[in-house]
Amino acid sequence: EPEVTQTPSHQVTQMGQEVILRCVPISNHLYFYWYRQILGQKVEFLVSFYNNEISEKSEIFDDQFSVERPDGSNFTLKIRSTKLEDSAMYFCASSATSGRFIIGELFFGEGSRLTVL
């Protein structure tokens, strides 16, 4: 069964450092998302992405965050200068599309746990 894959599974970083989280969406999916879940809290939307541009973003997704599709398969989330409160599980997700229509539900990757010290 096709799946969304994420790397790394766990990253520990010092406050102020840059972090890049990587995702390979399901191969025929073109609509991508990042969500995060702080330990013990709810899953929160960060950003959605289609056709090399951001489709929607939340208030959490400030100037410290950026997303990119550097090649035909990877989708990355960059945090420029990490803060303690960025410690969370980050989930990548993707949906199938047909033209400009979402035609499938959203499927999550296994997540990347970020710990900021």
Added chain:
Amino acid sequence: QKEVEQNSGPLSVPEGAIASLNCTYSDRGSQSFFWYRQYSGKSPELIMSIYSNGDKEDGRFTAQLNKASQYVSLLIRDSQPSDSATYLCAVKRNLMGSNFGNEKLTFGTGTRLTIIP
């Protein structure tokens, strides 16, 4: 008012019984509704989606939607120990097959379900 509300539990149900999980939402513009299951430390896994009022059954799972009451529920029949997990209710403004926009999922905090053997 929370956007998506769920009883956090824990909800304990004997094996073989019916587990009933409830969710209310505040945005009357919501059109798509989802139940995800999340095991501890893992990513959300889609188990049901529902888009119109009424019941939708899939195996042991039944989702119920009442848009007038802004209420979604999930019934799990013949509960198994493997059903022990946190169940996340999520809503979206956009309807499957619509143009892009308003694709973000808004999650509740989840209900922790424990099935007692």
